[in-house]
Amino acid sequence: MSEYQYYEFLAVDRPLSKDEQAQVRALSTRATITATRFVNEYHFGDFHGDTTKLVEQLYDAHLYFANWGSRCLLLRLPAGLLAKKTVEPYALEESLTVHTKGGYTLLDFSLDCEDGGEWDFESSFTLSDFVGLRAELAAGDLRPLYLAWLAGLRVWELAEDDEEEYARETEPPVPAGLGELTGPQQALAHFLKVDEDLLTVAADASAPSGDAAPADQAKALATFVSALPTAEKNALLVEAALGKAAHVGSRLMARFRATRTPADATTVGSRRSAAAPQRRSAAALLDAAHLHRTGRAEREQKARRAAEEARRRAAEERRAAHLAKVAAAPGPLWTEIDDLIGQKKPPSRRVSSWRRSVSAP
Structure with missing residues (x-):
């Protein structure tokens, strides 16, 4: 059985210097290395560097996956954009851990599948699928964190062990827009194997995102920026002029997002409400997902039977028409x-x- 491992790193906020590239080159002679990217595939052997330290010191994102099922996505953001305390309510050791280092918050989205499960020879990922998550998190969108928490629950469900822990664990704050994920968020849900039925029932308590059309959002953002104190706006412009504005947009968007609430009260006839719902336990979510999964399977089976019956009737009608033609x-x-x-x-x-x-x- 052939092994396969994929390693990729990206430097987003600043490129690596020549000395830093040489430092990374010493860890791998075959990797493709540029000022912004490292990528290598292994069919035998392994990478000898410490991936976490490389992200702490040099890179802003790291992706790893192997065909025996293990997966890891590391993202580094300035702590001023995403505080550790914001992430901690969503952390489960089975799917998301967080720590700080040198003024950065590091998120580790992982699945450890080295437990004798089936090998995966089909899945393939690149960091371009996920790097947009950094900007979303920096702008205050916490949906990626909640997806990781759901992935941890799925691991619990498959393990079928401590049901008392399921009852004690309460869901973290439910972000708006779980029913309308962005492209990078959909990629993360697939990467972490988030159960579709679990995501569907979790989204019942998620308000609509409230994201307006681009033109309307630009108008609302312009109004928000106009209301900022003049001194603050001048400081932001100076940052931009000096080339220190890599995260000015993210900081502004996070503050702008915090001032906006999901669309009004309750959507008529909707399952969602803008009022803060009662936090659900992991057990309640897993039970609801099981019921949803069972109901969906029954509906799909009924639809298959109906389709088969329709095909049978169509065949009988064609035969009867043919016999009638012959008899005539x-x-x-x-x-x-x-x-x-x-x-x-x-x-x-x-x-x-x-x-x-x-x-x-």
């Missing part, structure tokens, strides 16, 4: 049969088809 004008077929008997030839496709239709039950 049987002469040509009998003439052809007599000719073939006289020539001692096998029946034509037309006669064979007629025979099958007549003999069919």
Whole structure:
């Protein structure tokens, strides 16, 4: 059985210097290394560097996956943009851990599948699928954190062990927009194997995102920026002029997002409410997901049976129409049969088809 491992690092906020690239090159002679990217694939052997330290010191994102199922996504953000205390309510050791180092918050989204499960020879990922999560988190969108928490619950459910722990564990704050994930968030849900039924029932308590059309959002953002104190706006412009504005947009968007609430009270006829719902236990969510999964399976089975019945009826109708056509004008077929008997030839496709239709039950 052939092993496969993929390692990728990205430097987003600043490129690596020549000395830093040489430092990384010393860890791998075959990797493709540039000022912003490191990538290597292993079919035997392993990477000898410390991936966590490389992210702490040099890179802003790291991706690892292996065909035996292990997966890891590391993201580094300035602590001023995403505080550790913001992440901690969503952390479960099975899927998300967080720590700080040198003024940065480091998120470790992981699945450890080295437990004898089936090997995965089909899945393939690159950091371009996930790097947009950094900007979303920096702008105050916490949906990626909640997805990681759900992934941890799925690990619990498959383990089928401590049900008392399920009852004690309470969900973290539910971010808006779980029912309308962005592209990077969908990629993360797939990467962490978030159960679709679990995500669906979790989204019941999630308000609509409240994201307006681009033109409306730009107008609202302009109004928000206009209301900022002049001194603060001047300071932001100076940062931009000095080239220190890599995260100015994210900081502004996070503050802007915090001032906006999901659309009004309750959507008529919707399962969602803008009022803060009561926090659900892990046990309640897993039970609800099981019921949803069972109901969905029953609906899908019913739909398959209905489709099969429709195909059967259509076949019967075609057969009945064909027999009626033959019964209305049987002469040509009998003439052809007599000719073939006289020539001692096998029946034509037309006669064979007629025979099958007549003999069919």
